[in-house]
Amino acid sequence: MKNIKINNNFKRIFIVLIILSIFLIGIQAASAATPTVTVEKWGTGGDVTKNSLIKKNIPKSEITTKVIKAAKKGTPVVKFGNGKGKKTLIVSGVHGSELSSQVASMKLINYLSKKKNIKGTIYVIPFVAPKATAKNQRFYNGKNLNSIANKKGSITNKIMLFAKKNKIDAVGDFHCTMPGGNPGKNIIMGTKVPTLKSARMAIGISRLIKQPYRNYLIAGKEYPGALEDVLNLRGIPAVTCEVKTPHGKIASGSITASLRQMLGFLRYNKIIT
Ligand SMILES: [Zn+2]
Missing domain, CATH: 1.20.5 (Single alpha-helices involved in coiled-coils or other helix-helix interfaces)
Known part of the structure; x- marks a missing residue:
């Protein structure tokens, strides 16, 4: 019993x-899969929350805290997915005072950390040079990082090498453009030669999100040392996306416009639907 x-x-x-x-x-x-946060110790570290507009506009969350902590030690990298499938890289903060795209990156990271069904791998570098972002400075250590990606040892050259090492299939570099400047409007830009996929991607994203595009003929001609150009010259299809806002400030709607570009980039590459 x-x-x-x-x-x-x-x-x-x-x-x-x-x-x-x-x-x-x-x-x-x-x-959703938990993203991993790592740091590239390039001497670029800084407290991005010292930039009051960054602090005010980024989402408050556990993943944000992790990224801010990592940014104090260098260039933070947030990875979604297990390294399989198509590999994409989203970059912002090549110019430290271009705030809307850096805030958009943080919004994207928060969005993706709750998202199910990410097909492939996404790397996000939200702050290329946290030190420059913290000081709201366009240049890093007095240098325009988007004109020296072709110089060995520069931070943008290291990003190109990072893309090579991780076998990245497509890169989106997200910037802000001054009203009245060049291009001075929301736009997706690519290059035809030698990586036609860059030009095709610019057109594809443009169609998806209904923002204009501009394709240059030969990489490295108009903008030698631009990250996009150097990536295209190395055979990694890349686009530059710009949103209109004064440097060091955040114009109304510019964060949303930048986030739309990022989501368009991921949709074009079939990483998300
Ligand atoms: Zn820029």
């Missing part, structure tokens, strides 16, 4: 455990 009772209890516990594990597996399959 006693033995039967113990057996029955055991059976019940066993059934409960099975139901519980099926439930947990189900939750895990449906939930």
Whole structure:
């Protein structure tokens, strides 16, 4: 009699455990994958929350705290996906005072960390040079990082090497352009030669998000040392996306416009739907 009772209890516990594990597996399959945050120790570290507009506009969350902490030690990299599938890289903050695209990157990171069904791999570098972002400065250590990607040892050259090492298939570099400047409007830019996929991507994103595009003929001609150009010259299709806002400030709608460009870039590359 006693033995039967113990057996029955055991059976019940066993059934409960099975139901519980099926439930947990189900939750895990449906939930978003946790991103990993790493740091490239390039001497670029800084406290981006010292920039009051960055602090005010980025989402407050656990992942944001992680990224801010990482940025104090160097250039933070947030990775979504397991390294398989098509690999994409989103970059912002090549110019430290171009705030809307850096805030948009942080919004994207927060959005993706809750998103299910990311197909492939996404790397996001939200702050290329946190030190320059913290000081709201366009240049890093007095240098325009978007004119020296062709110089060995520069931070943007290191980003190109990072893209090579991680076998990145497409790069989006996100910037801000002054009203009345060049291009002075929201735009997607690519280059035809030698990586035609760059020009095709600019047109594709432009169609998806209904913003204009401009394709240059030869990479490195108009803008030698621009990150996009150097990536295209190395055979990694890249686009430059600009949103209109004064440097060091955030114009109304410019964060949303930049985020739209980033999502368009990911949709074009079939990483998200
Ligand atoms: Zn820029």
